[in-house]
Amino acid sequence: MDAFLLADLVTELSPEVRFQRLVTSLRAHFRCGAVALLRLEQDHLLPMAVDGLAQDTLGRRFAIGEHPRFVAILNHRGVLHFRHDDALPDPYDGLLTERAGEAMPVHDCMGVGLHVEGSPWGVLTLDALEIGAFGSQAREDLAHFAPLIEAAVRTTRLEAEIRALRSARGALPAGSIAALDDDIVGQSDAIGHLLHEIDVVADSELPILLLGETGVGKELFARRLHRLSRRRERPLVHVNCAALPETLAESELFGHARGAFSGAVSERPGRFDAANHGTLFLDEVGELPLSVQAKLLRTLQNGEIQRLGADRPRQVDVRVIAATNRSLRDLVRDGAFRADLYHRLSVYPVPIPPLRERGNDVLLLAGRFLEINRTRLGVRSLRLAPEAEAALRRYQWPGNVRELEHVISRAAIKAVSRGADRNAIVTLPAGLLDLDGVAPLGAPDPVRPLAANARAAAAGVTLKTATEAGQREAIRAALDRHAGNWTRAARQLGVDASNLHKLARRLGLKQARSA
Known part of the structure; x- marks a missing residue:
């Protein structure tokens, strides 16, 4: 030892x-x-x-x-x-x-x-x-x-x-320090590569555009970018552009002078003033009105803001991190977003992977939310049943991490409200998760093999070849789901374990481990 x-x-x-x-x-x-x-x-x-x-x-x-x-x-x-x-x-x-x-x-x-x-x-x-x-x-x-x-x-x-130190020179291997960040939970390759990319670009002072579906945690990654930048000792100011009324968006971002409009009884600084020498995070930037986009472009180009109703511009030193769950390219095409602003914001786009592409990270995140709810509800121990873990892995998570958090919280509350003993170990079954479209434990997922067969048939492949390709994919998926356990994979696929081994050998699949 x-x-x-x-x-x-x-x-x-x-x-x-x-x-x-x-x-x-x-x-x-x-x-x-x-x-x-x-x-x-x-x-x-x-x-x-x-x-x-x-x-x-x-x-x-x-x-x-x-x-x-x-x-x-x-x-x-x-x-x-x-x-x-x-x-x-x-x-x-x-x-x-x-x-x-x-x-x-x-x-x-x-x-x-x-x-x-x-x-x-x-x-x-x-x-x-x-x-x-x-x-x-x-x-x-x-x-x-x-x-x-x-x-x-x-x-x-x-x-x-x-x-x-190597990261600042772009020499950091992907995912090497990802696990040392306690705010971001995940060990998948997808999250490792993302954190490596963020670590490299954080101190570059370039504008960053975070791209990702709703609920992937764009604000969390914006905070990491700021924390690793040279502006870390300065403020990080968050603006939800989707929540800004069109009539007040300009005033909120750039401030206004006294008397600029009815009710402006005093001069008021905007979010750019608050973020001076720091970072401004523009969440859902695609929702900004076109009239405000022009002023934002000027600020990005010249470092100048002009308060509504003021005569003179003011200099600011702000790094902008923007985020969106929409395609800005499509908005540009439709005339809803300025092309020049899009190119200015997307100097370095960073795609954030959806939860369905992060493998077993869903279980690590579930553990975080289980512990939060255990404390919140005063339960001795809170855990997932094996079939609940399998359901979490199979679900597609259209709402991503935010949806997972709500699913775990809702299931925990249901368990307690239905009489679970807070002084005992409370196990959440799959039924309490209320996940739509999840096949029951042990049932094969027919969608991916059938889709593969259909694509193969459309490409002119023989039915035998397409069928074997579908069988290979179904076996691989079952083995992945059960961590390489052939007995459990066979049970899920509804075949005898010995027959599954024979079929796998005939299909040329390598048996990584035996049950």
Whole structure:
């Protein structure tokens, strides 16, 4: 174990890979049910890597004040052991994969606080399902490993700082520091590439145009752009252009002089004044009236604003980040948006991927919203049933992250209102999610294979070839849904597992793992 930890210290790894290798190795060494590494962020603990816990655990933020075991670990120097009969509640009740959804009154736990450069960094926790699993030797082993674990954390921090410096020169590998941002939840390639792009362009001073569907979190990414820019110490001012009445839009953005219109009894600065030397975030910029677009273009070109009713222009130094869920190109074509303003705003367009393209990020985000609602509703533990997790993965999420948040909140409230015991582990079944258009668990999704067959037939491919292509796609989709488990994939597809293996061999599919 020592050799493994030391080898990883001298190998350049991403934070996700290093931390995951660490917890997986510790779980194997201690032969326990679960291991978790959590980073301290103000009054919360954020999971960095887990093994043996539900996948949505990575998206949760544990409020320290609500979990006395975390408080005890942070306040204790060295390894702290919790006996099976300890009265302090376990923050992972219902989250261990071996006992999903069950309370665990009989199990051993231990944890250790981690310090980097003399300051608390976080905690490492271990859970076992057997009484006495963590005896004196196990506790001595963890105390021995603790300095090496802290060294791994310190190495990861140093590497992140080096990558951040490289990022300014455009040399940062995609997704390498994505997991270190506690506001943005996700580990998919799509979100990793997006964060890399944002990290590179943040300090460029270029105007940025964020493109994405409703609910993808454009404001969140605008805040990251500002936080990583040289203007981070200056204000970030948010303007929802869709909420500005046409008659007041000019005054809101640029301000007005006294007497400029009826009711203007005093001079009033606008949002550009408020954002001077900082960043102005123009959300839904496609909704701006044409009359205001001309003045906005002048500001972007010359750094000048002119308050409504004023005689002289004023100089401002503002970086503009714009966002839209509409096609500005189409608006330009229809005459609803100025072409010159479009080209000025879209110097660097940044597309934000919809939730349906982010894979298992949906479960991490669900974990974040589950923990928020657990705290809000005063529930001991709140989790998803396996069929609910599958339904979340299959749903297309037209409303994206915002819709997911509402779905989880609504389901949690329904569960409590229907009599769920707040002092027990509350499991949300798929039925409470009210997701339209989701096939029941175990039912194959016929849409993608049929669509592939139809496209192939239209291209002149034989029916046999098209059918085999559809079978390959259906098998791949089932394996992806069940993390490579052939038995579960066969059950979903309605075939015998041995026949599925034979069919896969005949179709030339590589069996990544067997059940």
